Amino acid sequence: MENSKTALLVMDMQSSILSNLPDSQELISNVNNAIKAARNRQIPVIYITVGFRQGMPEISSNNKAFSGIKQHMADVNMKEWTAIHPDLSPEEEDIVIAKKRFSAFTGSDLEVVLRGLDIQHLVLTGVSTSGVVLSTLREASDKDYKLTVIEDCCKDGDEEVHDILMRKVFPRQADVIKTNEWAI
Numbered sequence: 001m002e003n004s005k006t007a008l009l010v011m012d013m014q015s016s017i018l019s020n021l022p023d024s025q026e027l028i029s030n031v032n033n034a035i036k037a038a039r040n041r042q043i044p045v046i047y048i049t050v051g052f053r054q055g056m057p058e059i060s061s062n063n064k065a066f067s068g069i070k071q072h073m074a075d076v077n078m079k080e081w082t083a084i085h086p087d088l089s090p091e092e093e094d095i096v097i098a099k100k101r102f103s104a105f106t107g108s109d110l111e112v113v114l115r116g117l118d119i120q121h122l123v124l125t126g127v128s129t130s131g132v133v134l135s136t137l138r139e140a141s142d143k144d145y146k147l148t149v150i151e152d153c154c155k156d157g158d159e160e161v162h163d164i165l166m167r168k169v170f171p172r173q174a175d176v177i178k179t180n181e182w183a184i
Contacts, residue, residue, distance in 0.1 A: 007119045008038040011048040011104055011126030011136065013088050016081045018127065021155055028087050030153045030179045031125050035088065037183040044117060047096045048104040048132070051082035058100050058107070065102070102135035111143070121146040123182065124174070125153035129162040137174055147174035150182050 010031060018024040038045050052058050056073060073081070082098065090096055100107025114122075122145045126132045133154050140147055149170050156162035170176050 006121040007044045011132045104136040129156035141173040
């Protein structure tokens with residue numbers, strides 16, 4: 001793997017999202033190890049967060065996935081809601097990109113940043129496997145990026161869905177590895 005054309009995407013690792021998982025400590029530890037390995041190899045670390053303006057005007061009532069949370073989150077402080085978990089805090093040289101939907105590309109300037117850095121290989125981590133990871137993988141594959149998914153740096157609310165994606169779906173478009181394979 002050519003490090004200079006590779007970037008690690010750390011997606012939706014927000015405290016507000018991680019707090020919905022029954023046990024996120026192992027995931028946070030694995031992602032931390034992946035971040036350290038990337039930094040040691042001078043691979044850019046790009047954080048992707050999902051967030052909206054106050055009142056979520058970006059969410060249409062036609063959007064089945066997001067419209068359900070719009071009413072519940074009307075009074076939520078978006079700055080706090082989008083905060084990256086403190087154990088995974090970005091460093092000064094890291095890039096933080098905000099998106100508006102499941103895919104890291106939708107409503108963000110990710111593609112412009114990747115072109116600017118001449119990135120051709122994306123290494124994906126994130127919550128949830130069936131949300132941001134799946135959507136980003138599919139779109140990145142269509143955009144001809146080489147892809148790797150770090151399996152134990154991803155988590156889903158449904159363990160069975162996570163396993164099916166990792167075993168049957170993702171390998172069609174990406175290499176699926178574990179943290180210890182990435183961190184060598």
